[in-house]
Amino acid sequence: MTQIQKIDLLFGPAEIKQTLPSAFENTTCIIFDILRFTSSATMALANGAKAVIPVESIGEALKVHKLHPDSLLAGERNGAKITASLSGSKNFHLGNSPREYVREVIEGKTIISTTTNGTMALTHCKMATQVMAVSFFNMKASVNWLLHYPTPRVCLVCSGTHEENSYEDMLGAGAFADLLISSFLFSGILPRYTDSVLACRLLYQQAAQKGLTEHFALSRNGKALHSIPALAQDVAFSARNDLFDFPILLCKDGALRTSQDMLFGV
Numbered sequence: 577m578t579q580i581q582k583i584d585l586l587f588g589p590a591e592i593k594q595t596l597p598s599a600f601e602n603t604t605c606i607i608f609d610i611l612r613f614t615s616s617a618t619m620a621l622a623n624g625a626k627a628v629i630p631v632e633s634i635g636e637a638l639k640v641h642k643l644h645p646d647s648l649l650a651g652e653r654n655g656a657k658i659t660a661s662l663s664g665s666k667n668f669h670l671g672n673s674p675r676e677y678v679r680e681v682i683e684g685k686t687i688i689s690t691t692t693n694g695t696m697a698l699t700h701c702k703m704a705t706q707v708m709a710v711s712f713f714n715m716k717a718s719v720n721w722l723l724h725y726p727t728p729r730v731c732l733v734c735s736g737t738h739e740e741n742s743y744e745d746m747l748g749a750g751a752f753a754d755l756l757i758s759s760f761l762f763s764g765i766l767p768r769y770t771d772s773v774l775a776c777r778l779l780y781q782q783a784a785q786k787g788l789t790e791h792f793a794l795s796r797n798g799k800a801l802h803s804i805p806a807l808a809q810d811v812a813f814s815a816r817n818d819l820f821d822f823p824i825l826l827c828k829d830g831a832l833r834t835s836q837d838m839l840f841g842v
Contacts, residue, residue, distance in 0.1 A: 580726045581768065584730075608711075617630075619674040655807065658690075709824040734746055792812075
């Protein structure tokens with residue numbers, strides 16, 4: 577029976593890009609882009625999107641859209657929705673605010689998304705045995721899935737902001753680690769994990785005592801979103817815990833889907 581033998585962590589873009597795809601063998605990569613891609617993807621799938629296809633570049637998003645003309649283009653650059661002046665041809669249908677992904681807009685649709693960091697992290701880790709996109713909205717469900725479908729190694733991946741680390745992603749990784757390690761300890765198992773995992777777990781435990789919303793607001797991304805009136809509410813919105821009971825996995829065709837969709841072949 578497969579068991580989780582090690583938990584480690586990549587703090588941000590520099591570490592992600594330096595890691596060879598072969599390093600993800602026998603590994604589940606857990607991707608966090610709390611403000612905001614993984615939060616938006618969770619909301620999209622919760623509200624009936626058929627799939628979310630993450631791509632790194634605007635050009636790639638436009639190519640995939642031609643293959644799926646009924647799909648919706650989504651994403652951001654520097655926090656703002658992508659317009660024709662940036663894409664060279666089209667205004668994107670959606671930005672990267674989780675509050676945009678309402679059922680009447682996205683139900684039954686495939687969404688093609690490109691963001692500054694989150695989609696980069698997902699595509700870089702795609703060779704892992706299992707890849708999950710996690711937000712605070714589906715944190716507990718994601719941990720439960722991993723406990724039922726473990727791999728020998730778990731790598732917590734903080735997408736970051738541009739080329740820097742991001743505090744809110746470290747809090748997401750810390751929350752995931754806290755739940756996972758606590759589950760092991762409850763079963764009498766002492767898991768092996770790195771000091772980077774320990775650091776994020778302790779950060780999360782401290783932040784949870786005061787409230788995640790306040791700590792999100794301290795981050796670079798939190799401050800940037802608060803400076804834009806139309807996006808300021810995304811900070812508190814993304815700090816809500818366990819709204820949904822499904823994990824999100826990256827499928828072999830490069831699309832993010834819920835575990836229910838995968839199991840039933842949707």
